[in-house]
Amino acid sequence: MINFPTCKINLGLHILRKRVDGYHDIETGMLELPFCDVLEALESDEASFSTSGLEIPGRGNLILDAERVFRKYQEIPVLSFHLHKMIPMGGGLGGGSSDAAFALKLLRDRYAPEIGNEHLKQMAAEIGSDCAFFIEGGLQFAEGRGEVLSPLQADLKNCYIVLVNAGIHVSTKEAYDGVVPDETRASLRTILEKPLSAWKDSLVNDFEESVFRKYPELAQLKNDIYAHGAVYAAMTGSGSTLFGIFRSEPKNIRWSQSVVYEKCLKI
Incomplete structure (x- = not known):
């Protein structure tokens, strides 16, 4: 099982208000770009996670967070993940959120194809504000804390x-x-x-x-x-x-x- 997590840029970003839950309500355009990591998952006797490419700092791992969320809804075997990191981190490109969303899509496509994108977006929103965008990608308008998505029209073809x-x-x-x-x-x-x-x-x-x-x-x-x-x-x-x-x-x-x-x- 392998796929290629993409990245995004924000086309404008308005901070509207502070929310009672500590987050902010925002509005932004989000555009998916074909600059990718590589994510692989294999059924295994022992769970593991490994990386190559760019070094990933810290202990947090959104891919394993995605696996834990998915297991709440669907039984799946023990898995070994490998991430080849190419999208630079901490630069506003959403690479970590994309890795998590693409992990959800990989698991859905292999083990539960009946799960629709709307349900997958709900899972993604449990992981992080930008994650839901990457379930469908493309060009979307994001509201709320970034998880409320709707289609957006803009003429960027061949740019x-x-x-x-x-x-x-x-x-x-x-x-x-x-x-x-x-x-x-x-x-x-x-x-x-x-x-x-x-x-x-x-x-x-x-x-x-x-x-x-x-x-x-x-x-x-x-x-x-x-x-x-x-x-x-x-x-x-x-x-x-x-x-x-x-x-x-x-x-x-x-x-x-x-x-x-x-x-x-x-x-």
């Missing part, structure tokens, strides 16, 4: 996405601490349904202001992306990965700051 990261770690708590929620603005969906050419002046990620104030080199990288012809550029999630959307494939982008990784993807 190129450039991802760039300077290796700066921005904790989610740090990012939220710098934001003042605001629910008085026009809906983000209204902005996202405008032509791509209109996004630059109206589509914002609320985390950018405070994160850029602390890490001005990220603001400079965003300027670099625009200087090389991007129609739209922004930070994804709580950072620190930046992205640019281009109508044609960009060549030889020169960065004013050192970068840890960059990648160009066609969508």
Whole structure:
């Protein structure tokens, strides 16, 4: 059993209000990108989890969390998982959430194909706010804490996405601490349904202001992306990965700051 967990970027992100459960209500566009990890599961006499590729820090493991959630609904044999990690962590690309969601899909497809996507999304929401998005992926509008999803229309066909990261770690708590929620603005969906050419002046990620104030080199990288012809550029999630959307494939982008990784993807 093998599949290929993808990543995502956020197309704008509004922090609306603090919730009584400690989370925040948000609204954001989420776009799945074909930059993937590799996840394999084998039936085994002994449960195990191993990794290769990028080193995964910490003790938490969302794939094993997904397995535990799935076992609440469906009996499955003992499994051995291996994850080849290629999506950088802690950069707002949702790689960990994707790994968990794709683990759920892998288990469903092998052991319980009768379980529909809506039920699988409910399982995913038990694991993390972004997990449910990756059950169907594509382009979706996310509300609530990120788990309330609906279709979104935007003309991004044949565009190129450039991802760039300077290796700066921005904790989610740090990012939220710098934001003042605001629910008085026009809906983000209204902005996202405008032509791509209109996004630059109206589509914002609320985390950018405070994160850029602390890490001005990220603001400079965003300027670099625009200087090389991007129609739209922004930070994804709580950072620190930046992205640019281009109508044609960009060549030889020169960065004013050192970068840890960059990648160009066609969508």
